[in-house]
Amino acid sequence: MKTFYWLVKREYWENRGGFFRAPLITAIVFLVLNFMAIVLGEVLGRSRGLHFNTASDAMGSSLSNPLGNLDNKDLSQVGAVLDMTLYGFTTFIVCVTAIVVFFYCLGALYDDRRDRSFLFWKSLPISDTNTVLSKVASAAILAPVISVVIGVVGGLILLLMGVIAALFHGINVWQVLLEAHPLRVAFNMVCLIPLYALWALPTIGWLMLCSAWARSKPFLWAIALPLGSAVVVQWFGLMGLFNLPAAWFWTNVPGRLLMSLIPGGWLRDTSSIGNVDKHDISGALDSVGLSFHYSVLGSPNIWIGAAVGAVMIGAAIWFRRWREEA
Amino acid sequence: MNAVITASGLTKRYKNSLALDGASFQIGAGRIVGLIGPNGAGKTTALKAILGLTTFGGELSVLGLDPRKQRDKLMEEVCFIADVAVLPRWLKVKDAVDFVANVHPRFDRAKCEAFLARTKLQPNQKVKQMSKGMIVQLHLALVMAIDARLLVLDEPTLGLDILYRKQFYQSLLEDYFDENKTILVTTHQVEEIEHILTDLMFIRDGKIVLDTDMEALGERFSEVLVGAELAAAARQLNPLDERQVFGKSIFLFDNVSRPQLEQLGEVRRPSIGDLFVATMKGTYA
Numbered sequence: 001m002k003t004f005y006w007l008v009k010r011e012y013w014e015n016r017g018g019f020f021r022a023p024l025i026t027a028i029v030f031l032v033l034n035f036m037a038i039v040l041g042e043v044l045g046r047s048r049g050l051h052f053n054t055a056s057d058a059m060g061s062s063l064s065n066p067l068g069n070l071d072n073k074d075l076s077q078v079g080a081v082l083d084m085t086l087y088g089f090t091t092f093i094v095c096v097t098a099i100v101v102f103f104y105c106l107g108a109l110y111d112d113r114r115d116r117s118f119l120f121w122k123s124l125p126i127s128d129t130n131t132v133l134s135k136v137a138s139a140a141i142l143a144p145v146i147s148v149v150i151g152v153v154g155g156l157i158l159l160l161m162g163v164i165a166a167l168f169h170g171i172n173v174w175q176v177l178l179e180a181h182p183l184r185v186a187f188n189m190v191c192l193i194p195l196y197a198l199w200a201l202p203t204i205g206w207l208m209l210c211s212a213w214a215r216s217k218p219f220l221w222a223i224a225l226p227l228g229s230a231v232v233v234q235w236f237g238l239m240g241l242f243n244l245p246a247a248w249f250w251t252n253v254p255g256r257l258l259m260s261l262i263p264g265g266w267l268r269d270t271s272s273i274g275n276v277d278k279h280d281i282s283g284a285l286d287s288v289g290l291s292f293h294y295s296v297l298g299s300p301n302i303w304i305g306a307a308v309g310a311v312m313i314g315a316a317i318w319f320r321r322w323r324e325e326a
Numbered sequence: 327m328n329a330v331i332t333a334s335g336l337t338k339r340y341k342n343s344l345a346l347d348g349a350s351f352q353i354g355a356g357r358i359v360g361l362i363g364p365n366g367a368g369k370t371t372a373l374k375a376i377l378g379l380t381t382f383g384g385e386l387s388v389l390g391l392d393p394r395k396q397r398d399k400l401m402e403e404v405c406f407i408a409d410v411a412v413l414p415r416w417l418k419v420k421d422a423v424d425f426v427a428n429v430h431p432r433f434d435r436a437k438c439e440a441f442l443a444r445t446k447l448q449p450n451q452k453v454k455q456m457s458k459g460m461i462v463q464l465h466l467a468l469v470m471a472i473d474a475r476l477l478v479l480d481e482p483t484l485g486l487d488i489l490y491r492k493q494f495y496q497s498l499l500e501d502y503f504d505e506n507k508t509i510l511v512t513t514h515q516v517e518e519i520e521h522i523l524t525d526l527m528f529i530r531d532g533k534i535v536l537d538t539d540m541e542a543l544g545e546r547f548s549e550v551l552v553g554a555e556l557a558a559a560a561r562q563l564n565p566l567d568e569r570q571v572f573g574k575s576i577f578l579f580d581n582v583s584r585p586q587l588e589q590l591g592e593v594r595r596p597s598i599g600d601l602f603v604a605t606m607k608g609t610y611a
Contacts, residue, residue: 006428014416112414119408120465122379124429125401321397324380 003126007134008142011108018100019143020150026096027154030089034158038165079179080282082159086185089158090151091263097147098261101139105207108135109316110218113325128320132208136313139204140197148193152186191290196263199302201309203260209312212319226254256305266302271295328355330476330508331376335384338371338532345371346382347532353525355475356505357539360519361512362602363529364609369512372529373480376510377406389475402431405469406478413453413461420449426468438471441501459490466494470502477502479511483518491515495522516598526598528605536605549596550577550587560590567604578604 012019109132112118121131159177166173210222230253233239234246259265270292296302331353338346345368353359363369374380378393378400386393391400413422419442427435445463453461462482469477483491499522503509513519526543528536538546552560557575561568563586565577578596579587587593 003429006425010421010425013418013421014414115415116409116412117414119379119406119412120414122377123401123406123408123469124426125398125431126429127398322381324374 004130004134004137007126007130008138011135011138012142015100015104015138018104019097019138019146022100023093023096023147023150027089027093027150030092031154031157031161035161038161042165042168075176075179076282077280078176079181080285082177082180083185083285084281085159086152086155086180086182087189089155090148090185090189093151093154094144094147094263097143098263101143102203102207102261104143105135105139105204106211106218106222108139109208109212109320110214113323116325118325129317132212132313132317132320135208136204139208140200141193144193144196145190148186148189152182152189155185156182188290192293195266195293195296198306199266199296200260202256202305202312203258203309205309205312205316206257208316209319212316212323215323223258226257230254252301256301256308260305266293266296269296269299269301271298329353329387330355330357330389331510332387333372333376333384334386336372336375336386337383338368338375338380344532346375346384348384349529349532349534351527351534351537353508353510355508357524358503358509358511358522359525359527360516360523360598361510361527361529362516362598363512364606367529367609368532369529370480371532373406373478373510373512377404377478403475404478405472405474405476406480407462407465407469407482408480409482409484413465415452415454417453418449419447419451419464422464422468426472430472432473433468434471434473438467441467441470441497459486462486462490462494466497470497475507477507477509479509479513481513482511483513483515491518495519498522516602520598523598528602530606530609536601543601544595546581547596547601548579548582548584548587548593549600550579550591550593551575552577552591556590563587567600567607 112121159180163173163177206226207218207222210218210225214221230246230250233249237246239246239249329352331351333352334350336346336349337344347368349368349372361369361372371380371382375382375386376388376393378397381394388400389403393400423435423438423442426433426438442464445460445467447456447460447464447467453464456464466482483494486494495518498509511519523540525539526536527534547566550560551571552575554573554575560575560577563577563579563582566580567578569576574591577590578600584593
């Protein structure tokens with residue numbers, strides 16, 4: 001267990017740039033752009049003579065205290081919109097991490113064979129199983145956790161910017177901010193990571209297998225094999241043998257092998273949401289809660305994918321044991 | 327002999343060449359063995375087989391374990407420096423020490439830090455900021471702090487300047503080697519390790535062609551400086567090799583009695599380098 005902890009730590013040392021700095025910088029850039037947009041809006045607004053606060057002064061207290069007009073139900077709607085912003089921003093950051101993890105998996109068992117440094121790791125009493133599993137854990141758990149934390153913190157800063165911008169116009173919306181549920185959002189996102197890991201397993205397994213197996217250009221192999229096979233299947237109409245359209249193959253083979261790192265990919269397989277009132281954002285948000293996401297566990301797709309992923313990780317371990325330098 | 331490595335009939339075939347062709351040898355505990363051979367003779371393949379890094383045919387036991395099946399257990403007692411500069415470029419000195427200290431049960435952290443204190447390496451320095459010689463210093467500090475029973479070195483000093491090379495072998499001898507440890511080393515710089523070896527093996531075309539300890543080597547092989555008038559007589563004794571120096575001939579003999587040779591001229595112990603050249607004659611022809 002101690003060895004495993006240090007192996008994951010090693011992955012973090014090596015990939016600090018991708019796991020930590022890439023999502024962090026993305027978040028900062030996004031926030032800075034957002035800040036600039038607010039400033040630009042203010043400047044343009046003033047130069048065109050749009051004086052929002054004077055207008056509000058003229059209208060009396062109704063705008064400077066907009067919350068006064070909202071009842072509890074409306075407040076919870078506002079809170080839901082804020083939560084959506086948090087979810088959206090976090091998902092955006094997790095997407096960035098997904099790209100990082102895609103390339104991390106492709107290099108994880110290849111790069112050190114190419115620069116021969118795998119011989120150093122192999123000179124230590126670490127089993128190949130532990131080595132490979134530590135890399136799977138870094139891709140499936142460590143990177144998403146870091147990403148979610150950065151996403152939620154960044155999302156909160158985004159909301160804060162909005163509130164401060166509103167304050168400049170004399171609109172006090174602190175109370176609205178209290179209607180957001182950052183802890184619940186963070187908790188839900190963290191709780192979704194196991195599901196995400198399970199769903200992403202075929203992609204992680206496939207990329208790691210290519211990484212452990214390829215003597216050169218793992219990227220090319222990883223992309224060319226699934227896409228090539230899909231083209232062949234479509235060309236010869238092979239899926240007709242199973243009375244399935246070629247599209248089925250595209251979604252379930254190359255799609256699952258290459259695209260499963262995209263967050264929320266499982267949503268097609270969840271149980272239906274039922275009747276959602278389009279105007280009731282809060283209610284809609286509640287109905288796409290954890291139990292909605294985890295209902296995907298009832299579909300065979302995620303389990304078959306995970307099993308295939310596990311087999312491919314097993315194969316990657318075998319190749320890690322016997323493959324020599326690239 | 328208390329054997330650390332026993333190999334018999336080691337065979338390894340790559341696509342179109344035979345890297346090991348039935349090599350058999352035994353290495354005892356507390357020895358420093360040089361495995362010397364020309365490029366492509368199978369040295370590295372033999373070491374890889376011993377370290378469980380490759381598949382092969384034949385019997386091989388290292389510390390009583392089969393490197394093919396029990397590699398994880400074997401690596402607790404075996405250490406190797408595969409090549410110069412194979413440490414990952416992103417690794418920091420302090421992280422390397424931390425990592426090995428936490429994954430290796432036989433690692434002595436204090437010892438490693440003492441070795442590092444004798445170098446110019448800084449704790450926050452990354453491998454990519456080091457010269458080749460410094461990388462080897464770091465690797466050696468890590469490896470020497472591991473109480474392994476067998477240390478395998480594959481060209482450990484290739485590309486280093488003479489200061490680093492001398493320091494490398496001196497540290498190994500003074501601070502690491504003892505009667506419980508065994509060192510197996512391959513190198514092309516034969517002259518530099520000549521005085522530290524206890525045993526010598528020559529490998530050629532995947533076969534062990536010479537396997538002897540250094541004392542027996544002096545008894546078995548002799549080099550004789552013969553004047554022109556006696557050269558014909560010397561050739562009668564089937565010398566391994568003959569070369570000309572300043573109008574005289576130097577003959578290399580295997581297993582010819584010493585009194586007989588002393589009649590021909592001045593007898594001395596051949597250097598490993600000369601013996602190697604004589605043994606490997608025609609390798610690249």
